[in-house]
Amino acid sequence: MLKWVAIAVVLLALVFRLGMLVYAGYALLAIVLVSRHLSRVWSENLLARRECNRLTAEVGDQVSVLVRIENRGRLPVAWMLVEDLLPPAALLHEPPNLRLSGQRIKLAMFRSGAVKSLLYQIVCNRRGYYQLGPAILETGDLFGLHRRYRVAAEPQYLMVYPEVIPLEGYDISSRRPIGEVRMTYRLFEDPTRIAGVRQYTAGDPLNRVHWRATARTGQLQSKVYEPSTVAGATLLLDFHRSSHAAAHEPFRSELAITAAASIANAIYTMQQQVGLISNGRDAADRIRSEGWKGDWRTRDSARAAAEATDPNDRLAPVVVPTRRGPEQFRRILETLARLELSDGLSLPNLIEEGEGRLPRDASVIAILPAVTEENAIALGNLRRQGFAVTAILNIHEVYEYAQAAGPLIAQGVETRHLADRESVRGICRRLHLAG
Numbered sequence: 001m002l003k004w005v006a007i008a009v010v011l012l013a014l015v016f017r018l019g020m021l022v023y024a025g026y027a028l029l030a031i032v033l034v035s036r037h038l039s040r041v042w043s044e045n046l047l048a049r050r051e052c053n054r055l056t057a058e059v060g061d062q063v064s065v066l067v068r069i070e071n072r073g074r075l076p077v078a079w080m081l082v083e084d085l086l087p088p089a090a091l092l093h094e095p096p097n098l099r100l101s102g103q104r105i106k107l108a109m110f111r112s113g114a115v116k117s118l119l120y121q122i123v124c125n126r127r128g129y130y131q132l133g134p135a136i137l138e139t140g141d142l143f144g145l146h147r148r149y150r151v152a153a154e155p156q157y158l159m160v161y162p163e164v165i166p167l168e169g170y171d172i173s174s175r176r177p178i179g180e181v182r183m184t185y186r187l188f189e190d191p192t193r194i195a196g197v198r199q200y201t202a203g204d205p206l207n208r209v210h211w212r213a214t215a216r217t218g219q220l221q222s223k224v225y226e227p228s229t230v231a232g233a234t235l236l237l238d239f240h241r242s243s244h245a246a247a248h249e250p251f252r253s254e255l256a257i258t259a260a261a262s263i264a265n266a267i268y269t270m271q272q273q274v275g276l277i278s279n280g281r282d283a284a285d286r287i288r289s290e291g292w293k294g295d296w297r298t299r300d301s302a303r304a305a306a307e308a309t310d311p312n313d314r315l316a317p318v319v320v321p322t323r324r325g326p327e328q329f330r331r332i333l334e335t336l337a338r339l340e341l342s343d344g345l346s347l348p349n350l351i352e353e354g355e356g357r358l359p360r361d362a363s364v365i366a367i368l369p370a371v372t373e374e375n376a377i378a379l380g381n382l383r384r385q386g387f388a389v390t391a392i393l394n395i396h397e398v399y400e401y402a403q404a405a406g407p408l409i410a411q412g413v414e415t416r417h418l419a420d421r422e423s424v425r426g427i428c429r430r431l432h433l434a435g
Contacts (some may be wrong), residue, residue, distance in 0.1 A: 021304060027434070035141030043139050043150050044150075045073025045077070046070070046080060048153040049067070051068070055158055059160060065119070067118040067119075070114070071112060076109065079108070082152075083136050084153075095125045098125065100122060104118060106118050126160065128337065130159075134153055136151060149265050156418065157284075158234075161336075163258050167263070167426070199219065228339055233363040234274070234364050236366040237256060239342060240345070248396075252373050260263070260391060274399075275357075277357075281318070316353070324357075351381075351401045360386060364382060366392065371407055376411050380410060394418045401417045401419070
């Protein structure tokens with residue numbers, strides 16, 4: 001705009017033969033062009049690179065972030081404002097999810113070839129999947145006529161694993177930390193538990209033949225095994241936003257994550273199978289689908305893009321299939337670390353969508369922040385279909401827990417009270433999921 005004003009002034013001065021005004025117009029036009037050129041060159045010649053000492057952390061760990069900015073041009077840069085953006089939601093609450101110390105914003109002049117740094121530390125107070133960056137550069141000419149904004153370093157992502165609390169209240173040597181359930185159907189047999197013998201029938205494998213009984217009777221005899229008991233559990237985590245009162249956030253949802261991670265760890269330690277189904281949203285899926293890039297003409301637009309506040313209305317469950325092994329537990333921890341509240345599936349819809357993924361040889365442990373009549377009926381229907389179901393109610397007050405447990409007990413679903421962090425440790429005490 002200012003360029004066209006300068007051109008108009010020069011043309012008018014030439015038409016009316018105003019010599020001094022012509023020189024003034026030339027000077028103004030030169031300043032405009034030189035200023036625009038300098039701001040563009042300054043912006044393009046600065047390069048930034050971010051380095052993190054780790055991108056995975058535990059709650060309580062400290063992460064160091066270093067952003068190096070280098071002027072690779074021949075001209076000095078009069079001024080440059082550098083900011084490494086972080087999502088504002090990570091800096092809210094008390095304590096914040098990420099506590100910062102050090103320098104994340106810097107205003108500096110850069111000589112040709114100069115290298116300057118931003119160094120700050122992050123203390124991870126809560127689990128999550130956090131976007132570090134992008135690093136935004138802002139510069140302009142000395143007269144304030146032109147401003148330039150540029151993304152100099154793409155974001156990186158820090159994964160903070162949920163806290164895992166060792167559980168107590170069960171006999172580790174029993175290898176059944178979540179209890180046992182007799183199978184309704186003899187679909188599975190435990191080869192370590194012999195119930196008796198029977199006459200051999202065609203098709204029985206040789207390892208099933210009971211040789212001592214065969215020698216004693218003179219006829220081939222086969223072993224009969226006891227039905228397998230329920231081993232492990234599938235965690236059903238309600239992470240719908242409407243179920244979590246804003247006044248209790250993020251504490252109640254984080255407590256649910258801690259409980260789920262602790263139970264999964266106990267089951268994994270006992271070498272049983274464990275899985276996860278939730279109506280929350282995986283932050284990695286959000287980033288893949290929505291991305292972070294944009295056409296940012298101002299610092300405010302860049303900051304708004306880093307907030308990632310788009311509606312979270314995922315309509316497909318987050319599923320980690322129920323299996324065994326260390327890789328399985330790591331997948332569950334990573335999924336819980338990235339899980340976000342969602343406005344998508346309600347708990348009854350989640351159960352309907354995920355029912356086909358629930359193995360019948362594992363218990364179902366539902367972690368709920370609230371109980372509605374629909375929720376109670378949905379869990380009751382699971383029980384009537386032969387699943388072993390226990391509900392852990394993530395409610396602080398005892399009287400509220402008693403009210404919420406009533407509809408579930410009426411449906412034959414056993415309940416446990418998750419009042420606070422200390423109650424996580426004993427959440428499986430006497431937790432026998434009798435079927």
